[in-house]
Amino acid sequence: MIKKKLKIKNKLGLHARASNKLSELANNFNSQTFITFNDERVDAKSMMDILLLSIAQNDEFQIEISGDDENDSFKAINNLIDNLFDEGE
Numbered sequence: 001m002i003k004k005k006l007k008i009k010n011k012l013g014l015h016a017r018a019s020n021k022l023s024e025l026a027n028n029f030n031s032q033t034f035i036t037f038n039d040e041r042v043d044a045k046s047m048m049d050i051l052l053l054s055i056a057q058n059d060e061f062q063i064e065i066s067g068d069d070e071n072d073s074f075k076a077i078n079n080l081i082d083n084l085f086d087e088g089e
Contacts, residue, residue: 001064001066002063002065002066002070002074003062004062005062006060006061006062006063007058007059008056008059008061008081009057009058009084010084010087013054013059014050014053014054015051019050020047021080022077023045024047025076026045029076030068031067031068032065032067033063035053035061035062035063037053038053
């Protein structure tokens with residue numbers, strides 16, 4: 001199991017488009033993926049659940065990934081966040 005704190009860097013935070021990209025990416029892997037923010041834990045494979053967390057720029061959240069492809073999943077999600085969800089800001 002991987003448990004890490006990540007920080008949202010993009011200007012708009014986890015808005016609809018970014019939440020959708022994150023959930024679609026998580027769905028590409030077999031591993032279970034959860035996000036915890038402000039004591040609320042949601043399934044990262046659900047775009048609506050992510051969106052309802054209202055994670056803004058510079059907010060930190062915990063990601064928890066477990067399964068046979070957890071390392072690949074974490075790398076992909078971390079890269080998506082580091083690349084500002086391919087939005088450039």
